[in-house]
Amino acid sequence: MAARTMESSTSIRRKITLNDIAAGCGVSRATVSLVLRGSPLVNKHTRARVEEELRKQGYVYNRAAANLRRRTSSSIALVLNELGNPFFAEFAAGVDETLGQAGFVTLLGSTGESVEREQAVLSSLIEHGPGGIILSPAEGSAAERVLAAVGAQTPVLLFNRELGGNLPEYAHWDRLMLDNQRGARLATEHLIAQGHKRIAFFGGHGDSSSCRQRHAGYVEAMNAAGLPIAPRWRVETLPTRMDAARACADLFAAKPAPTAAVCYNDAVALGLMLGLNQRGIQPGRDFALTGFDDVAEAAFSMPPLTTLATDPRARGRQAAQLLLARLRKPQADATTTVAQVTLVVRESSGAPRTT
Amino acid sequence: MAARTMESSTSIRRKITLNDIAAGCGVSRATVSLVLRGSPLVNKHTRARVEEELRKQGYVYNRAAANLRRRTSSSIALVLNELGNPFFAEFAAGVDETLGQAGFVTLLGSTGESVEREQAVLSSLIEHGPGGIILSPAEGSAAERVLAAVGAQTPVLLFNRELGGNLPEYAHWDRLMLDNQRGARLATEHLIAQGHKRIAFFGGHGDSSSCRQRHAGYVEAMNAAGLPIAPRWRVETLPTRMDAARACADLFAAKPAPTAAVCYNDAVALGLMLGLNQRGIQPGRDFALTGFDDVAEAAFSMPPLTTLATDPRARGRQAAQLLLARLRKPQADATTTVAQVTLVVRESSGAPRTT
DNA sequence: CGCGGCCATTAGAACGATCCAAAAGTAGTC
DNA sequence: GACTACTTTTGGATCGTTCTAATGGCCGCG
Structure with missing residues (x-):
């Protein structure tokens, strides 16, 4: 008998969705969604019931689905010309730290100082729909080609180096440079x-x-x-x-x-x-x-x-802050920040x- | 007159979808999708027409939507205990290189050697639905807690350090260690x-x-x-x-x-x-x-x-290879690889x- | 009793892609 | 012209979420 002996929280079965939770405690999908987002609309009592069910079934949120529906993004692409270099590694750590606190996840791309790889990396990353891009360009990288790869939708923050060529005015790309x-x-x-x-x-x-x-x-x-x-x-x-x-x-x-x-x-x-x-x-x-x-x-x-x-780690934090600010005001004028060195x-x- | 003087490929408007392309050249959404994936089904002539339209409208593929429908993933999470360390930075560069070639994108997470941050980073990353995780655990990290954070669905490759505690048998986690x-x-x-x-x-x-x-x-x-x-x-x-x-x-x-x-x-x-x-x-x-x-x-x-x-960069490539192999055979026995040092x-x- | 107002909940249509089964077109054969 | 066989195209359901507008219950008020 007892075929269903295991009701473990981490079952090996398929993914748990809102529907499973809703069915599991007799409410609608919409209500569960509201609970997840901490809406004040839902009744204290049902909230408790739903939360219990979420825990029991080991639900994990599908942020990609949510992003699709909401037409938002929760990732930022970080494209570096040379990740192996400790300077950029520290920078990346700083970026990731700040983005993580803001609820974003970092999509990493390393170009090895090659303009071709930069193109490939950018077009691959852009398909994942990052909210913005932090780019330390490869030597010899040109604005036109970068723009063609990322499109005009996605804000870009340039770090450390200038791009060759020139950028149409409608692209508000901020810059963070060292003094x-x-x-x-x-x-x-x-x-x-x-x-x-x-x-x-x-x-x-x-x-x-x-x-x-x-x-x-x-x-x-x-x-x-x-x-x-x-x-x-x-x-x-x-x-x-x-x-x-x-x-x-x-x-x-x-x-x-x-x-x-x-x-x-x-x-x-x-x-x-x-x-x-x-x-x-x-x-x-x-x-x-x-x-x-x-x-x-x-x-x-x-x-x-x-x-x-x-202080590359601080520069990373700063770059992330600047990009987050840009996401808040997409139409603001482009800024150039020159970080002091000591x-x-x-x-x-x-x-x-x-x- | 001429209100629509600019028909630039990088317009500032909303995102272009399959529907726009389909409408633009009088075929169905499904056909465009087939073109995108290089299906041999579609007629040479219509393919050309569609490709022209894709180019003209500056279409960019929405991989998140595709992954949702196909229930696949095109990202791998890379969680490191200390990204600032050149050893791990090189490792990350190697991982990213190999994953990129295989069409995956790297989700980065840095834990700063803190078990709490590791938990937070893992649960945040897992919501983005990575196909797998490469983890160099923080000092003192325990198998049970990591498993609780990532669930049993997502394959994990452990690098460089062992986890404390022990892992249930059903979790096939591979390991890559240095000799x-x-x-x-x-x-x-x-x-x-x-x-x-x-x-x-x-x-x-x-x-x-x-x-x-x-x-x-x-x-x-x-x-x-x-x-x-x-x-x-x-x-x-x-x-x-x-x-x-x-x-x-x-x-x-x-x-x-x-x-x-x-x-x-x-x-x-x-x-x-x-x-x-x-x-x-x-x-x-x-x-x-x-x-x-x-x-x-x-x-x-x-x-x-x-x-x-x-050779941390080679180790990164190797780690990526091992994880990719695991994705191909999810049910294979767990392996332990010991990388030689010279x-x-x-x-x-x-x-x-x-x- | 009917009405407005508030609270909690929900059905159903999105988001942008893919999959499936079926339809339309084209050709050849009897 | 009806049949099969094959190529090419397509409508509609679907993935897991959120959003919108509407529902039903309950209360008090005139």
Whole structure:
């Protein structure tokens, strides 16, 4: 007998729907729906009955169905050019944290810095109907193509990089950028205050907008202090440690050699340290340098690296906030937010040796 | 006149549906649907007509609606205990890459190592109806609670850590783990081969399963070589650089002091290097050590760190593959996959000084 | 007793796709 | 021209929810 011995809350059967619950406690589907959404309309007593039934049957809400009917969305797409990079990983964690609190779920997409993959990822994500998109574009990505992939319906928040090409006016795309220029200016001013006069700008590549902005900040500070800039004090490298170490030699080809360098970012600065050590020059004592980003390692290098903290996790939270605000006012004018960076002074940026 | 001057493909109007397309080119909704799915049933000529209309109206597919009707899913949830950690960020990138190729989208969730947040994140994600879940559990997470949150319908792939408690038999949850024990054994054997006899196991905490497994591998190698293990050669720390640097002193409180250490992971090993330097002991020359993980920094530390490469991106791809396989055969027996790790010998693990 | 007002509940049509069974068109055969 | 066989197209029900408008019950009031 007793064929139905198991009435477990987590049965293996098919999915439980509102109809099952309604049937289970003799009310209509609509009432159950009202209970789920905490409507004040439903009677205290029936509410209790329904809630009991929900629990008993192990009901799980089908948000996709609800979204379809309500023509809303409860997801946000996050498309990053390089998820493996700790900077973006932290950023993603910040985004997810804030979106989660707001009841949204994060759809992830990683483009590996390829414009083609970016297109593919965007068109795939858009089919899931996200309420908005947070995009850190791949290098060389153009506004027109992104717009074609996502359509004009879905708000986009651009992070970290500008898009090439230009955007029709009707697309209100907000932007969140880092204050690269001011950051590099702060670093340069700091080195100048330490007494340095011959300061190089080391690493990075002129193609990248962030590198150009940082270089501009350096130039600005040097000019403001009335210090000359020798052309050979601009050394371009890949944004990697290896290439920076290699390019160290170029820095000392110039005579008179610089006594300090503002580096494009931390990776480059750490590479330069490597190169300096190989030449018997002790970074921080014989030569001062600064980075940009404040990666975890910066605090632990030898010597610890003076750098600009960008707080990527906070930037992620901020990006999410900005997009949520846009969802509230779809027709508001597009905004541009420039996040401040803060100078973290450590031991790599000492005063010049007074030999 | 000319009120309708713009017939742009990206109009600002409401969403385009199958009905719009059908009306637009005088066929039925069903036919358009067949075209979309590339059915061979539809006539070449009408197909062309429909495709033209799709393009012209800028149609975007509503996958949520399709999934509702078909009772399928096109998303996978990825829940990580610590997204900010580069190891998991790389893992996530690998997962997303493979899922994307298979036509799935990644729903992201980050738990910040909190069991409560893990519960919240899981119940939120499950409402979006993912086809499966890849979970790297928070420390202390228990099988029963996870099962309660996700239900028995949705396949789960456990990565990197075991769950506490136990799982009912009907839940076929696969597991992908790292071969922690073998890795630590390889590192220990390598140090032994270099001539070391007094080898410590440094860092990490006994609560964590990965730490216990690595310690077991170390013990195994020492026993196999007939080498003694002094109790004071087991130093516990937080898995952070800072705490490892602090704990360096403990290592040399033991007499006779060890000449080498197998470290719990790279962070701890790099911290130990810091501590050694502070005591005037040169790592790699005066004292040998190994890490675990092969973080980017390991290759660039001074000296470069001998460690175990886990290739987190490949693990991500592998995890995705395993879950996709499970989706194909929901009733197959649960599998456990142990991913191999490879020893990368660098300069931190030199022979003992023959003073 | 009839009426308006309030509360709690509900039937039934959406949302945008897919599935099914059946219909319409086309052709060939007797 | 009626039959079968095949290709192509289609109406309508359906997935699990929400929304709208309407229902029925109950109360008090004139």
